[in-house]
Amino acid sequence: MKFNDTVKGSALEGFYPAGWDFDKIDACIDAPEKICEPQAYWNKNFTPISCASLGEFETYMGHEIALQIKLAKERGEKIAFILPVGPMGMYKWVVYFIKAWNISCEHVYTFNMDEWADSEGNTLEPTNSGAFQYAMEQALFNPLGELTVPKDHRNFATKANLPTYPEKIDALKAEGAKLVLVYGIGRMCHIAFWEPTFAADYASAAEWEAAPYRIAAKIHPLTVEQNALTSFKSRTPLVPCRANTIGPGLFLKADYAIGGADGTLGRGMQWQGLSLWMTLRYGKTPWITSSYIPTLPGKLFFLEELAGPLVAECN
Numbered sequence: 001m002k003f004n005d006t007v008k009g010s011a012l013e014g015f016y017p018a019g020w021d022f023d024k025i026d027a028c029i030d031a032p033e034k035i036c037e038p039q040a041y042w043n044k045n046f047t048p049i050s051c052a053s054l055g056e057f058e059t060y061m062g063h064e065i066a067l068q069i070k071l072a073k074e075r076g077e078k079i080a081f082i083l084p085v086g087p088m089g090m091y092k093w094v095v096y097f098i099k100a101w102n103i104s105c106e107h108v109y110t111f112n113m114d115e116w117a118d119s120e121g122n123t124l125e126p127t128n129s130g131a132f133q134y135a136m137e138q139a140l141f142n143p144l145g146e147l148t149v150p151k152d153h154r155n156f157a158t159k160a161n162l163p164t165y166p167e168k169i170d171a172l173k174a175e176g177a178k179l180v181l182v183y184g185i186g187r188m189c190h191i192a193f194w195e196p197t198f199a200a201d202y203a204s205a206a207e208w209e210a211a212p213y214r215i216a217a218k219i220h221p222l223t224v225e226q227n228a229l230t231s232f233k234s235r236t237p238l239v240p241c242r243a244n245t246i247g248p249g250l251f252l253k254a255d256y257a258i259g260g261a262d263g264t265l266g267r268g269m270q271w272q273g274l275s276l277w278m279t280l281r282y283g284k285t286p287w288i289t290s291s292y293i294p295t296l297p298g299k300l301f302f303l304e305e306l307a308g309p310l311v312a313e314c315n
Contacts, residue, residue: 118242120216121244195218215244262303264303
């Protein structure tokens with residue numbers, strides 16, 4: 001007796017994306033030791049990396065981001081990053097390595113992938129502790145001090161600025177800059193706030209893949225609850241129901257991608273294991289946004305606990 005045996009006529013019938021095949025989703029789960037086995041459709045330069053602890057995860061991911069900054073500096077090139085707010089722990093290590101190597105980030109350009117919004121696309125004030133701009137300034141830009149990314153190189157997903165992302169990113173790439181996607185994976189397998197439900201709005205996968213952004217995008221109820229648990233101390237009334245977000249038309253342009261999955265809660269509880277397995281095993285489809293991630297070159301760091309075994313354990 002499982003989900004598919006009981007969903008018909010329940011409160012969850014029609015709740016999940018129409019393109020989700022729950023039998024296929026469940027078939028993605030395998031033995032924990034097999035999670036890193038390459039699949040036929042993966043990019044040959046895509047590598048998932050298991051981390052034994054949160055400290056190891058944050059250090060490895062932070063080092064990978066800082067290393068891309070260092071290598072671009074050594075090549076004499078500009079470098080552009082699409083950055084998330086979640087995960088966040090890697091940023092303190094980016095600061096640590098950049099300061100240790102004494103590298104100015106004057107060649108770095110950043111594009112925050114999303115921001116909370118209202119129905120008109122208006123965003124929180126940058127001084128609001130829930131704003132992604134505030135989070136980035138506190139975690140990365142301010143701690144870098146004199147080595148920081150110049151203010152006019154930082155981009156945030158406001159209603160006015162998000163539509164300028166495609167032109168700015170294309171211009172940087174035309175100058176030889178590499179685009180690096182840094183990302184987390186949502187409970188709904190979103191990248192940024194590009195929900196799998198959006199697939200219904202496009203006539204083809206090609207049309208979906210070309211979509212650059214959305215203003216005031218409707219976020220899925222489970223995304224609201226994920227953020228209530230991870231960022232708002234369980235306080236759902238504080239979580240906005242919309243966001244401005246980049247789309248696949250931008251993140252699929254990445255020359256390199258650095259991902260992180262750290263969604264454990266303690267006492268054996270977690271929220272991200274299924275999303276991780278779906279990302280790695282379901283196969284590319286607009287109905288699962290993160291399923292495109294293995295088609296990009298890069299590294300996906302994850303806590304080994306997320307690999308499972310994903311079996312019931314009452315807490």
